[in-house]
Amino acid sequence: MRTKTIAMPRAVADWVPPEWVTSRGVRYGIVGVAAILLLVYPLLSDDRYYQNMIILSLVFAVGATGLNIITGYGGYVSLGQGAFIGLGGYTAAILSTKVGGNPFVWVPAAGVVAGLFAALLGMIAMRARGHTFVILTIVFLFLLQIVSINWRVLTNGTAGLTTPLPTWSVDIANWPFYYALLGLLVLSIAMSWWIRRSKFGMGLVAIREDEDKAETVGVNTPVYKILGFVASTVFVGMAGAVYGYYLSFVDPLGMFNILLSVQIILSVLLGGRGTLWGPVLGAFIVEPLNEFANNSLGGGNVRLLVFGGLMALVVLFMPRGIVPAITEFIEGRRTRGRAGLVGERLGAAIELKKRDVPLARPAISAQMLLEVKNVSKRFGGLQAVDGASFGVPQASITALIGPNGSGKTTLFNLIDGTMSLDRGEVWFDGRQIDRMKPWNRAHAGIGRTFQITRLFREMTVLENVVAPVREFKLRQLGADAVSGHEAERAEQLLDFVGMLKYRDARASALSYGQQKLVELAQVLMLDPKLILLDEPAGGINPTLIERMGEVIKELNSRGKTFLIVEHNMPFVLGLCDPVRVLGRGQLMAQGTPLEIQKDPRVLDAYLGEDFAVEEEPVKA
Amino acid sequence: MTEFVQTLILGLLVGGVYALLASGLTLIFGVMNVINIAHGAFLILAAFITYSIWSATGLDPLAAILITTPAMFVFGWIVYNVTLRRIRTGPAAATVLLTFGLALVVEGLMGITWGNTAHAVTAPYFNESFHLGSLFLPKAQVYGGIIAIAVLAVLWIVLTQTWLGRAIRAAAVNPQGAALVGVNVSGVAAATFAVGVASAGAGGSIVSVLYPFLPGSHYVWISRLLGIIVLGGMGSLPGALIGSLMLGIAETMTVTYISPAWATAVPYALVFVVLLIRPNGILGTRLREDVVT
Numbered sequence: 001m002r003t004k005t006i007a008m009p010r011a012v013a014d015w016v017p018p019e020w021v022t023s024r025g026v027r028y029g030i031v032g033v034a035a036i037l038l039l040v041y042p043l044l045s046d047d048r049y050y051q052n053m054i055i056l057s058l059v060f061a062v063g064a065t066g067l068n069i070i071t072g073y074g075g076y077v078s079l080g081q082g083a084f085i086g087l088g089g090y091t092a093a094i095l096s097t098k099v100g101g102n103p104f105v106w107v108p109a110a111g112v113v114a115g116l117f118a119a120l121l122g123m124i125a126m127r128a129r130g131h132t133f134v135i136l137t138i139v140f141l142f143l144l145q146i147v148s149i150n151w152r153v154l155t156n157g158t159a160g161l162t163t164p165l166p167t168w169s170v171d172i173a174n175w176p177f178y179y180a181l182l183g184l185l186v187l188s189i190a191m192s193w194w195i196r197r198s199k200f201g202m203g204l205v206a207i208r209e210d211e212d213k214a215e216t217v218g219v220n221t222p223v224y225k226i227l228g229f230v231a232s233t234v235f236v237g238m239a240g241a242v243y244g245y246y247l248s249f250v251d252p253l254g255m256f257n258i259l260l261s262v263q264i265i266l267s268v269l270l271g272g273r274g275t276l277w278g279p280v281l282g283a284f285i286v287e288p289l290n291e292f293a294n295n296s297l298g299g300g301n302v303r304l305l306v307f308g309g310l311m312a313l314v315v316l317f318m319p320r321g322i323v324p325a326i327t328e329f330i331e332g333r334r335t336r337g338r339a340g341l342v343g344e345r346l347g348a349a350i351e352l353k354k355r356d357v358p359l360a361r362p363a364i365s366a367q368m369l370l371e372v373k374n375v376s377k378r379f380g381g382l383q384a385v386d387g388a389s390f391g392v393p394q395a396s397i398t399a400l401i402g403p404n405g406s407g408k409t410t411l412f413n414l415i416d417g418t419m420s421l422d423r424g425e426v427w428f429d430g431r432q433i434d435r436m437k438p439w440n441r442a443h444a445g446i447g448r449t450f451q452i453t454r455l456f457r458e459m460t461v462l463e464n465v466v467a468p469v470r471e472f473k474l475r476q477l478g479a480d481a482v483s484g485h486e487a488e489r490a491e492q493l494l495d496f497v498g499m500l501k502y503r504d505a506r507a508s509a510l511s512y513g514q515q516k517l518v519e520l521a522q523v524l525m526l527d528p529k530l531i532l533l534d535e536p537a538g539g540i541n542p543t544l545i546e547r548m549g550e551v552i553k554e555l556n557s558r559g560k561t562f563l564i565v566e567h568n569m570p571f572v573l574g575l576c577d578p579v580r581v582l583g584r585g586q587l588m589a590q591g592t593p594l595e596i597q598k599d600p601r602v603l604d605a606y607l608g609e610d611f612a613v614e615e616e617p618v619k620a
Numbered sequence: 621m622t623e624f625v626q627t628l629i630l631g632l633l634v635g636g637v638y639a640l641l642a643s644g645l646t647l648i649f650g651v652m653n654v655i656n657i658a659h660g661a662f663l664i665l666a667a668f669i670t671y672s673i674w675s676a677t678g679l680d681p682l683a684a685i686l687i688t689t690p691a692m693f694v695f696g697w698i699v700y701n702v703t704l705r706r707i708r709t710g711p712a713a714a715t716v717l718l719t720f721g722l723a724l725v726v727e728g729l730m731g732i733t734w735g736n737t738a739h740a741v742t743a744p745y746f747n748e749s750f751h752l753g754s755l756f757l758p759k760a761q762v763y764g765g766i767i768a769i770a771v772l773a774v775l776w777i778v779l780t781q782t783w784l785g786r787a788i789r790a791a792a793v794n795p796q797g798a799a800l801v802g803v804n805v806s807g808v809a810a811a812t813f814a815v816g817v818a819s820a821g822a823g824g825s826i827v828s829v830l831y832p833f834l835p836g837s838h839y840v841w842i843s844r845l846l847g848i849i850v851l852g853g854m855g856s857l858p859g860a861l862i863g864s865l866m867l868g869i870a871e872t873m874t875v876t877y878i879s880p881a882w883a884t885a886v887p888y889a890l891v892f893v894v895l896l897i898r899p900n901g902i903l904g905t906r907l908r909e910d911v912v913t
Contacts (some may be wrong), residue, residue: 077713079657079720124892127899131655134716135846136895138657139888144844146885217722258839269717301731307698308724314716316706602799 022334023327031277035261042178051174055246057287057357058181059085062239063260064279065188070232071265072273073201073207074225082136083144084114084233088252091476093161094154103245104180107238115230122226129211138258143431145256160251163244171295177246181239188235193276195231198479199486201351202459202467204228205274209456216416216466218442218526227477242574255318262307263290269314270323274458280321324577328602361557365394368427369530370415370446375424375434376497376585377410384410386585387424392530397552397562399572401596402582403606408565409451411582412532415563416448417441429529451535451565453515457508461499461518464507465490467523493521513540520551530561537568549575557609569607573597581606627876628869629757633765635868637826640768640840642860644819650790651812652854653712654704654872656788657719660842661726662817666692666733666824667741667833674741674828681829682763685771688821697815700810700874708809723838730835741828764826771822771860778815779857788812792855818837840884847891854903862902866890 004122043052051525067081092103125136139367148155155161168176195201203224206214215221227473244250263286271282289310293303320326377385385407390466400408413419415426417438426434433441466481479486494500498519502510510518523531536552537545549571552562566572572579573593582588582604589599596602645659656662668860669686669691685851703722745759779785792809801803827833827841848867854857867887872884894902 054855071713075711075713077716079716124899126896128895128904130712131716132850132895132901134655134713134728134848136892138843139847139850139891142839143885143888146882146888150885262720265717265720298758300736301728304724304728304731308721308726308728311721312718313702313721315704315714315721319707319710319714503746 008454019363021041023330024403026326027277027323027328027379029118038182039374048174053176053288053291055174055178056179056211056290058185058568059239059243060263060267061189061280061283062181063236063264064283065185065192066232066234067264067268068205068232068273068275069192069195070228071268071283072275073196073208074206074228075204076225076229077265078137078229078232079119079134079231079258079265081236081257081264082262083137083141083256084118084236085240085243085260086144086148086250086255086257087114088237088617089244089247089255090155090161091237092162092241093244095252096164097161102167104176106438107180107241110241111234111238113250113328114240115234115548118230118233119226119307119556122229126229128258130209133222141256141261145252145499145531147246148252148256155252158252160249160254163248163249163352176352177242180242182327184235184239184242184476188277189280191231191235196276197482198477199226199466199469199479199482200465201229202481203477204467205459205463205469206456207540208274209458210454212418212438212452213454213456214467215438216418216448217522218439218472219467219469220437220439220472220505223472228434228576259303259307261288262420263422266311266314266491268306268321268323269311270318272323272325275323278321278323283322285322302419305411306341334617347486361553361558368392369392369394369429370563372411372415372428373425373427375411375426376422377407377414377419378422383585385421388582388586390587390590391426392561392579393564393578395556395561395577397556397564399574399579400565400582401567401579401595402588406582407585408582409534412448412534415441415527415531416446420504420538439469439472442468442526445526446531446532447523447526447530448532449519449523449534451538453512453519454522455507455515455519456508457506461494461507462490464518465493465521465525468522470526487499490521490525493524494518495597496554497521500546513544513560516540516548517551520548524555528560530563531555533564533566535563535566536564537566537571546572565604623671623876626755626757627872629755630761631869631872632865633757633761633868634723634872635769635865636765636772637823637830638845638848638864638868639861640772640775640819640826641823642845642852642864643857644816644823644851645845646852646855646857646860647738647775647779647788647819647851648813648816650857651788652704652708652809654708654713654715654813654817655712655719656813656844657716658723658726659695659719659816659820660840661723661730661843662696662839663820663824663827663837663841664833665695665726665730665833666740666821667828667866668815669731670825671734680824681743682767685767685822687817688825689771692821692824693814693818697734697810697814697816700813703815707811709822714770719833722801723842727835727838734836736836738832738834739828740832743829746829760829764830768823768826770820775815775819777856784808784811790813793872826877840841843885844884847888851894853901856901856903859901860904889911 063081063085067078071077091110091113092106095104095106095109096489119339121136121140125133152408166173178576189295203214206219207221207224211221232497244255245572267282267286268279270285271280272278289306290303293299293306298347363506370392372388372390374387374389375385388407388411402408416420422435422550425432428446431444433444459467466486469476483485491500491503494503497515497520499514499521502514509517527571536548552575578590578591579593579596580587583595588605589596602606621769641663648654648656666688669688670681673679673687674681676764701721704715705717707718743760748759750757750759750762779788781870786813787798790803791805791883795805844867848863849860851866852863870887870890871883874883878886
């Protein structure tokens with residue numbers, strides 16, 4: 001993506017902040033001051049114009065903080081977020097007029113209704129990938145609008161519903177609305193903060209970064225997406241109930257107006273999606289802008305130009321939003337001139353643990369942990385895998401070799417469930433798994449790395465390793481991921497592969513070989529019985545290859561079984577036994593490394609006539 | 621029975637118009653992986669241009685297609701190069717938000733130019749009908765449906781019989797491969813977007829004759845068209861055709877047998893029901909994403 005930076009005045013460009021100016025300090029300072037101001041404002045000022053502006057900003061801030069969960073963390077854009085304000089407003093208005101009571105009493109019910117609708121919509125829209133969701137959110141918004149116009153018995157049609165009038169003193173007329181919304185905003189932000197730190201939040205971000213990969217590390221993506229969507233809407237429904245009461249009137253065109261959604265999205269985008277405070281900041285910028293466009297620029301069409309133009313400009317020129325831009329600016333100034341950890345020489349960070357006594361290899365049992373039976377897969381005219389059968393013995397390091405295009409990676413995809421097979425069966429640990437979803441296979445004990453590493457690029461190294469989910473339990477979703485037990489385990493694994501020093505580095509900043517090691521640690525988090533490695537030694541330097549071989553042997557000595565695809569023959573033949581050779585999508589030969597090296601068919605098809613392992617096999 | 625057949629034929633004619641409008645949208649999605657939320661705004665813009673031409677010159681609004689189509693082609697090409705080109709390879713969410721922003725801007729500009737009241741173009745034949753036995757078919761509907769299908773046929777010929785069409789389809793299937801054999805993929809994307817917007821131009825002229833419209837009408841249109849392409853299966857042209865006909869028939873049937881007020885709601889509900897059974901739409905399959913890269 002191309003972005004343009006706005007030229008800065010020289011004084012700003014050269015500014016070096018004093019020690020105490022950290023992005024975190026600045027953030028907490030601003031948030032603290034803003035919180036106090038918001039808390040005391042109604043007590044200090046009676047200006048209804050500004051009170052109204054703040055109340056509306058609070059509504060949008062709750063909406064934006066909610067939207068941020070599914071859009072900022074989960075990566076799924078919703079254009080129907082305003083519909084949940086409408087749902088909440090209508091729920092409270094209908095219940096208080098039909099059943100009775102003050103609309104405030106019905107605020108929790110409004111949250112429940114919003115959450116239920118989100119769950120329903122999510123169940124339909126979140127089973128497919130990609131754009132279906134955003135489209136259905138628009139359709140959902142207009143469907144609700146039509147229903148609220150036509151279902152007169154319940155909604156009184158286009159005329160709308162008038163809520164009961166407030167019963168409290170006129171002196172404090174706006175206070176209950178104001179503080180109720182402020183309270184909801186605090187709750188929303190607390191939930192957002194907690195989600196971002198939890199295993200659940202890690203899973204959402206993993207989905208945003210790479211949904212297929214997230215599935216292979218055990219993330220049950222449909223459930224995460226639906227729960228994330230529900231979490232995005234519950235407090236918004238409640239805020240909608242307060243909003244409707246505040247307006248004292250709900251009608252289809254006001255409550256299900258797409259411009260509510262526009263304002264919420266713009267707040268998230270402008271402030272910084274995926275950040276905790278960005279959406280709140282955005283809401284407090286966009287609502288005053290909205291008032292300005294309405295009162296000073298003539299509203300209506302000009303407001304559309306302002307909103308639409310701003311949305312296009314933010315997407316094109318400031319795609320990450322204000323908060324990340326400021327954070328980067330401050331941190332960039334602060335650390336200028338210091339070498340980054342990532343640029344450090346690799347050997348310094350990774351110390352090879354030398355062993356005096358070689359590791360004992362566990363006895364390879366005759367029992368097969370994984371069995372591939374007569375598996376086939378076709379892509380259009382290409383028969384990638386054609387009736388392949390082989391087994392991976394328990395506690396072995398089995399190699400899968402063969403010429404390019406012989407179907408090795410496709411077989412991996414069929415074993416871990418990234419692709420579904422056309423024919424055949426896959427058995428793992430006594431169970432048939434070929435119809436299971438990728439995350440269930442991960443929970444069963446299959447971990448897999450990719451030929452070209454697929455870390456979650458925007459996450460830190462630690463977050464990458466914490467993201468995998470060993471088993472699906474609601475309680476586990478809530479577990480704290482960035483401190484406590486999970487993080488401790490992740491740190492141990494990072495230490496084991498020699499990458500602990502990089503725990504807070506962004507994954508995209510690592511070298512390719514480093515990414516391979518982190519990806520291995522990530523897979524180990526699953527505590528898998530079988531680890532599939534796709535070219536672990538491909539494209540990395542000899543030091544790292546040696547390190548990789550050591551790590552594999554060490555894990556194997558602790559009972560892990562490996563299936564390795566690799567072209568580096570000294571590495572394979574020194575490490576693996578038995579070896580399976582694939583040719584044209586079928587098993588062509590198998591046996592010990594020695595047998596394979598002498599097999600005329602393998603020499604002919606893959607290794608070449610003059611093949612001989614001249615180098616010493618990798619030793620650890 | 622007559623009523624049923626008449627409703628069915630009207631549904632097919634309406635569906636034909638939807639098909640033309642949806643095909644541009646699904647074409648842009650299929651080739652560029654861009655959901656053009658501004659598609660509805662573009663078609664309303666074409667309807668307003670038709671209105672201005674018609675009220676200034678008295679030209680038959682359906683003949684105005686010959687002007688709106690190339691005009692919208694040029695407009696689409698410019699819009700692509702000024703805005704979308706910058707983020708074509710960026711995250712998909714960005715293009716959705718960008719085109720949504722564009723839709724709002726176009727809506728605001730239309731409101732400033734033509735006002736926010738409902739407009740209608742009344743062709744000379746607007747209240748005439750064809751009588752076929754006991755069937756009673758409004759001429760405007762018949763002309764509109766037939767012309768839409770004719771334009772769709774031209775679009776089909778362009779896609780299957782010309783070099784540009786082959787380049788577009790190649791870029792849709794495999795952008796890297798297309799680039800390797802000498803297709804300028806970025807140029808093809810611009811052309812595809814322009815062709816898609818041009819089809820909205822032709823469709824907008826037809827819409828101006830069949831329905832009253834105002835700047836805010838684009839929301840109804842875009843949600844209907846998006847519903848169609850989700851229903852048919854994202855990116856599939858035959859799917860868009862099937863989805864259009866289904867929605868057209870569902871709408872006219874609702875008007876005849878339930879209530880005109882619910883005519884727009886029932887098809888939306890249909891979209892949800894179909895997706896409940898087939899999450900990826902009628903002709904949609906989950907796209908095979910390359911697992912390696």
